Amino acid sequence: MLIIGSHVGFKQTQLLGSVEEALSYKANTFMFYTGAPQNTLRSDINDNLTKKANALMKDNNIDINNVVCHAPYIVNPATNDPLKQDFAINFLTNELRRCENLGVNKIVVHPGSAVSETREEAINNIIYVINNVLNNNINVTILLETMAGKGNEMGITTSELKQVIDNIDNKDRIGVCLDTCHLNDAGYDISKFDEYLLEFDELIGIDKIGCVHINDSKNEIASHKDRHENIGIGTIGFNNLLSVIYNTKLENIPKILETPYVGDFDEDKNRLYPPYKYEIDMIKTKIFNTNLLNDIRKEYKN
Numbered sequence: 001m002l003i004i005g006s007h008v009g010f011k012q013t014q015l016l017g018s019v020e021e022a023l024s025y026k027a028n029t030f031m032f033y034t035g036a037p038q039n040t041l042r043s044d045i046n047d048n049l050t051k052k053a054n055a056l057m058k059d060n061n062i063d064i065n066n067v068v069c070h071a072p073y074i075v076n077p078a079t080n081d082p083l084k085q086d087f088a089i090n091f092l093t094n095e096l097r098r099c100e101n102l103g104v105n106k107i108v109v110h111p112g113s114a115v116s117e118t119r120e121e122a123i124n125n126i127i128y129v130i131n132n133v134l135n136n137n138i139n140v141t142i143l144l145e146t147m148a149g150k151g152n153e154m155g156i157t158t159s160e161l162k163q164v165i166d167n168i169d170n171k172d173r174i175g176v177c178l179d180t181c182h183l184n185d186a187g188y189d190i191s192k193f194d195e196y197l198l199e200f201d202e203l204i205g206i207d208k209i210g211c212v213h214i215n216d217s218k219n220e221i222a223s224h225k226d227r228h229e230n231i232g233i234g235t236i237g238f239n240n241l242l243s244v245i246y247n248t249k250l251e252n253i254p255k256i257l258e259t260p261y262v263g264d265f266d267e268d269k270n271r272l273y274p275p276y277k278y279e280i281d282m283i284k285t286k287i288f289n290t291n292l293l294n295d296i297r298k299e300y301k302n
């Protein structure tokens, strides 16, 4: 079954608002941050809202096992700094608890960046931090995301992720989240995605893939830029993205769009519209909408 959704908000109405937003895009899953992606300020989970969210998911056949959380990307598990390591361990452990309270069992974590560390040190730091975060029996799996290699990002090759995963004690709770834009920007050719999966299966095992981020890219292969583009209008292209989305080896794995909001070029340049309803429709019908951006502007303009 196709399990498709997008990144959605998690604001005052918490998970309930996330579910409502996902349904407005005709999605059957979604991904959310428990607060702003760029900071670590987090409010308490409201159990009443969570109950309502669960009821709404049930009514609309959204399986919470397909719902994914994303940790804020400023947490850096690759750091050498012991204080920052402690912070990462504490924050991520609390984030896992928040997920458990919400009934969500997958969280995407960026491996981090080697700022003043060698890549070897950074890998050991990631292993140390993740092992500590998983040193409990919280029923939440960490999915390390494949990265584009912007700056000194870690996790840009399959073998680098393998080095980390091989050294995680709690093997049942570690996995990978692929990101098509990141793979392209890291140097993997999405038009040869089957070859990528073969290598991944040899090194890590396809059963470790817990989520796939579906994004087109604004940049050429191996650019190490990490700028997402709307589906079908980037350098990866619609058919290559469909070959990932409908790959039989990734059936039943949640596919999540993190494509950019569309700007209103005619009027107020600060107005931005979500593309997800239209992108999900293109994906379901397998027909590229050549008028994608204008259709989105038209719908949300008034």
Ligand code: FE
Pocket: 070, 108, 110, 145
């Ligand atoms: Fe991410």
Ligand code: FE
Pocket: 145, 179, 213, 258
């Ligand atoms: Fe991503």
Ligand code: ZN
Pocket: 179, 181, 182, 226, 227, 228
């Ligand atoms: Zn990205």
